[in-house]
Amino acid sequence: MDEKKWKEVIQRSTRDLKIPDSLSPKEVKDLIKGKSQKKAMNFFPLVLGAGVCALLVFYFIWNEERERIPREEIVLAEGEEEKERGIEEEIKDISILLKGGLHTAKSYEELETALLDWRLENLRKEVSYLEDGAALEDGVATGGYLPRASMGIEEQKQAKIETETAYTRVENYREDVKDDYSHTNVQEQGVEEGDILKTDGSYLYVLNREEGKVTIVKAGGDILKEEGNILLSTLDEEVEEMYLDKERLYLITRGTKHSVEEDRKVRDTYYLSQNGYTTLYTYDIANKNSPKLMGKVEVDGAFRTSRKTGDYFYIFTEYTPQFVTRYTADFEGKEELRGFIPLAGGEKMPASHIFLPDTIQNSSYLVIASVNVHAPESIADSKAMVSSASLFYVSEENIYITLPDFQQGEEETQILKFHYENGNIEAKGAGKVKGRLKDSFSMNEYKGYLRLVTTNYTNEGEKNSLFVLDEQLNICGRVENLAEGETIQSARFLGDMGYFVTFRQTDPLFAVDLKDPNRPSILGELKVTGFSSYLHFYGGSLLFGLGYEVDAYSGEQLGVKLSMFDITDPAKMIEENRHVLQKEYACPALENYRALTIHPQKNIIGFLCGDEYYVFSYEKEKGFQIHLKEKGFSEDVRGAYIGDIFYVADKNKINAYHMKNGFTKTGELNFTS
Amino acid sequence: MNENTQWVREAKDGDPEAFSKLYEMVYKDLYKFALYTLKNTYDAEDIVSETIIAAWKEIPKLRRAEAFHAWIFRILTNKCKKRLKEYGEKTVQIQEELLCEEWDVCQELDVRKAFFQLSDEERLILSMNLFGGYNSKEIGRELKMKDTTVRTKQRRALKKMEVCLRE
Numbered sequence: 001m002d003e004k005k006w007k008e009v010i011q012r013s014t015r016d017l018k019i020p021d022s023l024s025p026k027e028v029k030d031l032i033k034g035k036s037q038k039k040a041m042n043f044f045p046l047v048l049g050a051g052v053c054a055l056l057v058f059y060f061i062w063n064e065e066r067e068r069i070p071r072e073e074i075v076l077a078e079g080e081e082e083k084e085r086g087i088e089e090e091i092k093d094i095s096i097l098l099k100g101g102l103h104t105a106k107s108y109e110e111l112e113t114a115l116l117d118w119r120l121e122n123l124r125k126e127v128s129y130l131e132d133g134a135a136l137e138d139g140v141a142t143g144g145y146l147p148r149a150s151m152g153i154e155e156q157k158q159a160k161i162e163t164e165t166a167y168t169r170v171e172n173y174r175e176d177v178k179d180d181y182s183h184t185n186v187q188e189q190g191v192e193e194g195d196i197l198k199t200d201g202s203y204l205y206v207l208n209r210e211e212g213k214v215t216i217v218k219a220g221g222d223i224l225k226e227e228g229n230i231l232l233s234t235l236d237e238e239v240e241e242m243y244l245d246k247e248r249l250y251l252i253t254r255g256t257k258h259s260v261e262e263d264r265k266v267r268d269t270y271y272l273s274q275n276g277y278t279t280l281y282t283y284d285i286a287n288k289n290s291p292k293l294m295g296k297v298e299v300d301g302a303f304r305t306s307r308k309t310g311d312y313f314y315i316f317t318e319y320t321p322q323f324v325t326r327y328t329a330d331f332e333g334k335e336e337l338r339g340f341i342p343l344a345g346g347e348k349m350p351a352s353h354i355f356l357p358d359t360i361q362n363s364s365y366l367v368i369a370s371v372n373v374h375a376p377e378s379i380a381d382s383k384a385m386v387s388s389a390s391l392f393y394v395s396e397e398n399i400y401i402t403l404p405d406f407q408q409g410e411e412e413t414q415i416l417k418f419h420y421e422n423g424n425i426e427a428k429g430a431g432k433v434k435g436r437l438k439d440s441f442s443m444n445e446y447k448g449y450l451r452l453v454t455t456n457y458t459n460e461g462e463k464n465s466l467f468v469l470d471e472q473l474n475i476c477g478r479v480e481n482l483a484e485g486e487t488i489q490s491a492r493f494l495g496d497m498g499y500f501v502t503f504r505q506t507d508p509l510f511a512v513d514l515k516d517p518n519r520p521s522i523l524g525e526l527k528v529t530g531f532s533s534y535l536h537f538y539g540g541s542l543l544f545g546l547g548y549e550v551d552a553y554s555g556e557q558l559g560v561k562l563s564m565f566d567i568t569d570p571a572k573m574i575e576e577n578r579h580v581l582q583k584e585y586a587c588p589a590l591e592n593y594r595a596l597t598i599h600p601q602k603n604i605i606g607f608l609c610g611d612e613y614y615v616f617s618y619e620k621e622k623g624f625q626i627h628l629k630e631k632g633f634s635e636d637v638r639g640a641y642i643g644d645i646f647y648v649a650d651k652n653k654i655n656a657y658h659m660k661n662g663f664t665k666t667g668e669l670n671f672t673s
Numbered sequence: 674m675n676e677n678t679q680w681v682r683e684a685k686d687g688d689p690e691a692f693s694k695l696y697e698m699v700y701k702d703l704y705k706f707a708l709y710t711l712k713n714t715y716d717a718e719d720i721v722s723e724t725i726i727a728a729w730k731e732i733p734k735l736r737r738a739e740a741f742h743a744w745i746f747r748i749l750t751n752k753c754k755k756r757l758k759e760y761g762e763k764t765v766q767i768q769e770e771l772l773c774e775e776w777d778v779c780q781e782l783d784v785r786k787a788f789f790q791l792s793d794e795e796r797l798i799l800s801m802n803l804f805g806g807y808n809s810k811e812i813g814r815e816l817k818m819k820d821t822t823v824r825t826k827q828r829r830a831l832k833k834m835e836v837c838l839r840e
């Protein structure tokens with residue numbers, strides 16, 4: 001008898017089965033009538049009748065009384081400490097620091113096995129199926145079930161109120177006054193970031209990403225003249241970022257390698273593989289007419305971000321090993337892994353440089369590679385970790401990488417810390433906090449402590465927290481359950497002070513906990529309509545906020561808002577002035593802080609809004625004043641200044657304006673193609 | 674939008690009438706599934722009513738109305754799995770009345786008997802397939818095994834029944 005027939009026979013055997021009366025639909029209707037349902041949380045409405053934001057100030061008390069929190073509450077679950085034998089000293093230290101959470105791979109085989117196990121496990125529970133009610137244990141959603149609250153986050157994303165903010169530290173509030181030209185707006189002073197417009201005070205360097213072309217323009221005073229250009233020789237790479245350092249210019253590109261390989265056993269079977277890679281190109285630009293390529297170096301993985309500190313570049317990529325399913329004669333699929341060791345500078349990374357978490361969440365690698373600018377053809381150091389990565393924050397000494405996690409229906413953020421110095425990258429620790437981070441500006445390091453603000457989306461609504469983590473990423477201070485029902489929109493830290501903006505999504509009530517003086521405490525709170533999703537210190541006692549204005553009753557977004565807060569007295573912060581660009585919503589600077597040109601010492605705030613590039617100034621009495629409002633630029637536009645001349649540049653042209661002369665246009669240069 | 678999805682919507686909004694309409698479409702299979710998996714009428718009755726209550730409570734969270742059928746069987750599957758685990762190693766005596774009642778036709782009785790000879794896992798797999806309407810891929814995902822394994826196990830189970838009935 002064949003299978004189908006058998007199944008019919010079994011079905012037939014149930015035909016006359018008597019079903020208990022208690023299970024009849026009529027009985028069941030009565031049964032459920034008395035039982036209440038679990039109400040699903042509503043999706044977050046964009047804004048519910050309360051377009052008000054709160055600006056909070058924190059003061060960090062740096063004394064010994066800081067509350068110690070038992071270790072078990074924190075850091076990745078403790079596991080067995082790895083007994084490393086025969087491995088260099090440095091690695092030993094790491095494994096002690098990273099108790100249980102992760103360890104360095106002992107061999108390539110260990111890596112391969114771990115990745116293949118992950119793959120098989122993952123194949124088993126592919127997510128695509130039955131979107132509804134994942135692991136329903138005992139009829140109640142647990143485990144992989146995606147709670148409503150996290151869908152709210154998606155909703156929020158759609159609401160496009162996410163962005164990044166900027167930060168400058170108090171004692172670092174230098175803004176390089178000795179240079180009379182602008183620098184790219186960065187998160188951390190002293191840590192350079194790449195961009196598409198750079199200047200050294202004499203020349204402007206404008207990057208056209210798609211064409212892989214840099215135009216070098218002599219500028220300053222009345223001059224605006226194209227001097228030379230750099231054209232990337234490879235067409236299949238796209239330039240991500242540009243750096244400038246005296247007589248050198250650097251380009252970081254993203255590329256994809258394709259390769260075809262024939263199966264060794266089964267002929268005429270080919271495997272196509274694609275691998276992302278990132279390249280750093282170094283050019284000698286001493287002679288602007290003819291820049292020379294000095295060298296290039298490659299790291300496996302798709303480009304994520306980069307930083308430069310002193311003479312070293314730190315490049316972050318994401319490398320995805322490829323799984324291949326090979327079929328045996330009886331069509332049992334067998335998983336194989338190819339190219340699972342990322343190359344850095346053309347060499348396989350040693351197993352001892354690759355960290356393996358005890359529980360793999362993701363098969364891709366986060367790769368960190370450093371390059372000494374004086375050795376542009378080699379990798380100085382490289383470390384990798386089998387992990388995804390969400391946000392990157394690089395202080396002057398450490399790299400913090402976060403990844404969101406989900407534990408028992410609660411959102412968590414895992415934090416990995418690497419110390420860097422002169423190109424050496426060293427794993428330092430791992431920790432975790434409740435909630436999720438808005439952006440990299442929700443993190444800040446000061447005196448070795450990492451401060452974080454998070455929003456936790458729970459079934460009871462949103463809760464915000466502030467954490468202070470010590471050098472080993474143990475939580476040593478915290479304030480929780482802040483601003484319930486609101487979400488953090490922007491944050492900024494200034495020495496012992498921290499500022500953050502929360503915005504109400506659903507609940508018009510606002511509460512702050514500031515009972516215990518031994519914990520970081522809230523000093524003040526200010527509520528204004530709309531919210532700032534970007535904050536920047538503007539001179540000693542002013543804080544500039546860029547965000548959106550929102551109608552307090554309807555919740556409708558009215559336009560892009562500039563705010564200037566007086567923070568002289570943290571207990572009595574004042575929104576000194578505001579300016580709303582009515583009905584303007586598209587503002588690239590809100591999504592990329594590098595697109596903002598902001599220099600308090602020149603009193604200029606420049607950015608694109610809608611299809612116009614604006615330059616504002618600020619004075620207490622006059623408020624925000626518009627000095628420039630110019631159309632005709634593409635979305636990727638940047639502002640810069642040299643002396644008294646302000647430049648607005650995109651990939652096609654540069655306009656020059658005299659700042660001391662009412663921003664009158666003094667020049668225009670269209671690039672030769 | 675067909676009728677079912679309309680009922681799901683109404684049930685989500687707390688309408689017992691709509692929920693009982695949905696239930697009416699599946700309850701026979703729910704019971705067969707439970708009985709054939711658990712081999713016991715009391716347990717089957719118990720587990721089905723537990724399933725209904727859980728489904729009623731959780732239905733507001735059901736996102737895709739079309740998934741109702743698979744979703745409710747999923748709740749049942751998990752409950753059965755749990756109950757089987759509770760049985761543990763102890764052998765459950767097959768109820769006499771299940772095997773000899775006046776409506777029993779010889780062959781049907783034997784088939785049920787043969788079915789009950791199968792292992793917990795085999796019964797669960799077959800029930801999921803026959804009454805729950807899952808294919809081997811879906812069963813594989815649910816029970817964390819490859820679909821090829823599911824098919825092999827299914828084949829082996831049917832073979833076992835055949836041997837049992839021939840004796």
